[in-house]
Amino acid sequence: MPKPTTDQPLPPMRAGERESRAGGEQYCLSPLPVPTDSEHGVDVAHIDMCHDGATMDLRQGASPESLLITGHVASGLMTFLAGLALVFLLSAVYKGSLPLELVVGGVGVTYGISLFPFFTGILFPDVVLKRIPPIRLHRQRREVAFVVDAPGRRFWLPDPTNMWLMAISGAIAASTGLIFIAESPEWMTNPDTAFPLKVLLIHIASLAFLPLYPHFYDFCRKLVGQQRQTVLVPWEDVIAVCGFNPSLSAGGVTGFGWNFALMPPDPERPGYTLPGAGIIVGVGGLPGALAQWEYIRRFMEEGPEAITPSAREWGVEWYDAQVARERERYERTHDKRRWQRFRREQWWNHARFAHWYTEYRMKHVLPRAVPRDWLAEWSRPLPKAQWARPSRPLTELSEHLRAAYQRGEPFVELGNVEDRFGIKVEPPPRKAYPTLPFAANAP
Incomplete structure (x- = not known):
């Protein structure tokens, strides 16, 4: 379980147990991946990036929603700048002249402000997505590969996903870009003025900092022996929980949300999970969490x-199909106002670019989160004779649970299913799971 705030860890939860604390609830679905009687196994959170007959990769993927918000912000900023430019233009017409410094300053301000959506909506999210490796499940081996942080003291360099790095580099890029553009006319018209080389170099360095810093960060961690590791966890040891937690602010409770989490336990410290590993995603409610778990378990x-x-x-294909559906509806209903509102919204949010770049991220950015040959040998299908089999306690529990579901007993009201049906499960040995360097392959 996640590390508690008390000095002593809480006893590890088992499948079927329920815990209430601080206005929230937590249901334990695994260890021992038992069926939960969900009607359907549904990828509610869209975390199944790819799967085949042997493996499945789980991770939070790219979404066009964030890019649509970025496009909305960019359109708002550009509209504001266009209005400001119109005011200056009318003022210039009234006075009969338009100073060159004003034009150059306007170009510099426009460029500097345009870097804000570029950094926050494109550059920094790409860096974050490249730092989130997938969780790979191998159903034939009945193992799950997690990428975990190296044990030891906290590394002294800031993590590449730190938002302060994005904010500082973005501010430097915007200010130096504005200064360079503002000083360029004087350099071009006055031969005695030196070229603003330092400003240009600082500007280029600030633009290149976010894409290049992760490589420097990983290199430094490798030098001190703190690079990430791949841990192979038995499928029946993996922790799956869903939780209902309130969102708090200074004024009180502001909302509630359901989350689903898949995490590797720390075999040497019961009650804890391995650092920096696992996935937590939002789901629509308890049925959504159970459906998400059933999707993974059934695979x-x-x-x-x-x-x-x-x-x-x-993707562009999906976006074109959406536009075609709206056009067909317009031709059928002749609701011109709805059609125009839809087109304005898509144009304002730069929807086509958002879907195109989401497709680009899924195909070219997300795969770079792991080395190209990561777990290539381990991920290969096995002959059926070599497939790992479910343990006896899991098989017995699954049979008892299916019988209970036939009697109308829901999973969330059964409590600890091992105690309920008298199934004794041997505690796992307190020894570390097989581990190898993140960049290495597995036998």
């Missing part, structure tokens, strides 16, 4: 034919 226990992947809701 591992029954195979890819037992699941139905979620429909893809991003």
